Amino acid sequence: xxxxxxxxxxxYRLMSYGHVLSRSVWLLVCPAxxxxxxxxxxxxxxxxxxxxxxxxxxxxLTTVSALSFHVIRSITRKVCSCCDGSR
Numbered sequence: 001x002x003x004x005x006x007x008x009x010x011x012y013r014l015m016s017y018g019h020v021l022s023r024s025v026w027l028l029v030c031p032a033x034x035x036x037x038x039x040x041x042x043x044x045x046x047x048x049x050x051x052x053x054x055x056x057x058x059x060x061l062t063t064v065s066a067l068s069f070h071v072i073r074s075i076t077r078k079v080c081s082c083c084d085g086s087r
Contacts, residue, residue: 015046018057025060068082 007013020043027033046053 011049012045012047015049015051015057016053018060019028019043019046019053022056022060026056 007016023043
């Protein structure tokens with residue numbers, strides 16, 4: 001049974017899903033441990049905002065936001081410079 005799905009508090013659920021997502025991304029980047037099953041409790045639920053595992057989730061959100069901003073900004077610059085006719 002999915003432990004995160006059964007959590008009543010939405011804040012704990014969101015933090016736990018964020019931790020699982022950041023851990024999955026880390027396994028894509030650095031595949032040191034390839035097998036874990038978070039449904040059976042091998043990854044503990046995040047139940048406090050001050051939990052150190054929230055740092056990884058915040059780092060992932062910051063990185064994705066910065067990359068998205070950079071891509072959108074570079075696309076906007078290319079479109080605007082093409083519309084002017086100047087290169």
